[in-house]
Amino acid sequence: MEIPKTYEPKEIEAKWYPIWESKGYFTAQAKSDKPAFCISIPPPNVTGYLHMGHALQHTLMDTLTRWRRMKGYNALWLPGTDHAGISTQIVVEKRLWEQEKIKAKDLGREEFERRVWQWKEHAGGTIQRQIRKEGASCDWTRERFTLDEGLSHAVREVFVRLYEEGLIYRGAYMVNWCPKDQTALSDLEAPKKEVKAKLYHISYPVKDSDEKIIVATTRPETMLGDTGVAIHPNDERYKAYHGKHAVLPLVGREIPFVCDELVEMDFGTGVVKVTPAHDPNDFKMGLTHNLAQINVIDKFGKMTEDAGPEFAGLDRFAARKLVIEKLEAQGLLVKIEDYTHKVGHCQRCDTVLEPLISTQWFAIMKGMAQEAIKAVQDGRTQFIPENWTKVFYDWLENIQDWCISRQLWWGHRIPAWYCSSNHINVARETPSTCSTCGSTELRQDEDVLDTWFSSALWPFSTLGWPAQTDDLKTFYPTSEMITGFDIIFFWVARMMMMGLKFMGDVPFRRVYITGLVRVDGEKMSKMKGNVVDPLDVFERYGTDAVRFTLASSVTGGTDVDLQEVKKKVGGQEIREYPKMEAARNFANKIWNASRFMFMNLGDTEFNNSPFENASRYDYWILSRLNRAIDDISSGLEQFRFFDVTQTLYRFFWNDFCDWYIELSKPVVTAKETTPEVVAARQRVMYILEKSFRLLHPVMPYITEELWQRLPHKGESISIAEFPVSDQSQINDQIEDQMRSVIALITKIRNVRSEMNLPAHEPLTVKLGIKEEALQKVVQESEDAIKRLAKVKEIEIKPDLEIEKFAARAVITGIEISIPLEGLIDLDKERDRLSKELAKIEAEIEKLSESLANPNFVERAQPKIVEQSRNRIADLTSQRETVKANLANL
């Protein structure tokens, strides 16, 4: 069979995915006797592109899904996309403007919606194609989109039920308003950012008095809407003002002093101006003290008529300047300080948000939040790593009502209709008459729901809810949720609440929270130019290699850091990723080990139990294999992806390639095909085949390709059984024995290298081995030692006599002498032995210190004490040997 010398992933990857998909390997059964396993994908933006964060999470999800599928689960990885309200709408609006100079408003709602669908059809599908490239074993027959008919149905059902229960209400409250995007936002979409600003101290005259009080504000323009001045009820300094009024400068309005505990006496002067219409705190105080709400800023961020003729129409920031100028002119500006504080910004467009009072829909989350907390407390859902649990609790404990309406056109329209008398009709189906007054003139609410509202239903809406489908019965609760910490509140918490509310059970059993993918410790950003495009690196290193890299970078849920090395090639800068190179090399190693086997296979048939009457090293690799199976399985169970990949790497490269293949070579490559030779080939094939299956969840493409080339019949490794370990094949004794053989070979090589001996000159080696069993082991491994350490003659005795011109070494249980008449450099040998002696003595000293301590001997575990004694005995004998050899030089 022709097989190239290096692994070329491109064609192989392109070949397999369509086969997997068309054969239906990833299609789960709605009803099955097998245990169910399900992961719902965190739906990416329908018009989005794959980034490294997806690649990371999808790799983990795919690895887990493939593993479970191979273990015989009815495994479902359910894919889909999110309509992503604001961001999609913004993208389409921008395109319309750039390409056609049309504003959305001019198109009208229906036409605009049609255009977005059009754009979705056109640009959509990209992300799905890219997910396929990752090798993701999603069940595309069950793909969902949040604006699907089915999901929209679920959204409506949930909205109506919550409304009927009084958990959704409509009202005029203060919300975060984005003057650019023209919509309300939830608190989560309004991250606070530190801003360098000024703190303006303004003096307000007290009515019927010559006194003035000083207030401090970062937003002087809002003073035009002040309707009160607040002080702390216990503040002695201002007791005299209780019940009095201040006269608002520039406006002349008389505004009352109010007492409120929200005021911090220690901050500034302890006096706060109160603008109920433009600050969340002031809004609350306004309600408490019945203060008027005067809107002086509109939804575009411009001053209103109520701000007065001089200010009306001005931008809020221009108004700020003008207010300051005027106050200064009147001598009412006391001072301006530099001040750094946090200001809410739009998550999408970074515009400084304006707190505004507006009529919106809200969901009351407190009760549901408590249920979600309980579900985690009693272990129905588990966070991994565990420390996210606390973050989750803290947020839910302090949850506020969720503003769920958005002033957008792209999304699930709120199922509320108003008659001409503004009676509210919330209904599953479009009503024809008002349920309150019977009016037939109904208009639907213009707003849509927050994107996250539909996402919150994702784990059950995608399985067919509210219909009681087989899918829903089989796969809910889903098994694992894998996502980033950045959407724990946006999404995970809300799924928990909605799942518990509407399904009566948690949406998933475990949540694995991943970190961020960084480059050289930095967040990726277009500005920095350090964005890594997954498709680009798939192309350059192979998808399997990138997957392996990502999986191996996942440790305790901490961030994944890709190192980057910049190289100039022909004046062009190329960015390389050493970890990916290493993983590519690993893939190449797998390729070449397989190549070795295929080259020597002939017409050898596959044998499921080729380990009858085999050699020690055969049983050794079998033991190593079974140990690896255990480690990999428990690692996958516990999301310990680093351990999984490391075990795969070490088992395959170090144990299998470096030792087993080398040890097997003479038999496997023999020209004559005796039954022993056939058996040896079958053993290599057996180990290799199991290795492919172990590797497959992480590296699906290369393993499928190679597995298919094996002589046995199997449809696809995707649906092959994941190896199960056989404890009876794990053999500590044999592993110990092989450790000695390996140590011996390594030591001889080491001496050769250290003594600068010719690389190819076969050596004669004398070994002093007292223990009979070990003697036997070494004797039986003579051929291997000769070949792998380049030795022509081995002599084994219980003790070695002193010899003048020889390099001497010692390992546990074995004394080594390599006669080097004429080749030896005595000074060099003396140096080498002295160093060795120093090492041994240092260890002896450490051990004897603890053994000399009676407390250690009494209190330490007996096992540990015994180990120390054995070790020290071994070291002491080694020391004597080295000393004697040194003295003889």
Next chain:
RNA sequence: GGGCGAUUAGCUCAGUUGGUAGAGCAUCGGUCUUACAAACCGAGGGUCAUAGGUCCGAGUCCUAUAUCGCCCACCA
């Protein structure tokens, strides 16, 4: 202001009931040994951030401190 995480070899990171510090990459030396130079063989390199404490014994547990990073919060 609260909370969380990190600090181990030049770099990136492992280190699961406390019991002689590990890997990959990089470095140095040697090899085309017919699977693989994207390879093989060998070597060097760490007072585990600092200071205390518990313990026979601490990278691992406790308490402070420092530096970095992240999250949450209604001091205008």
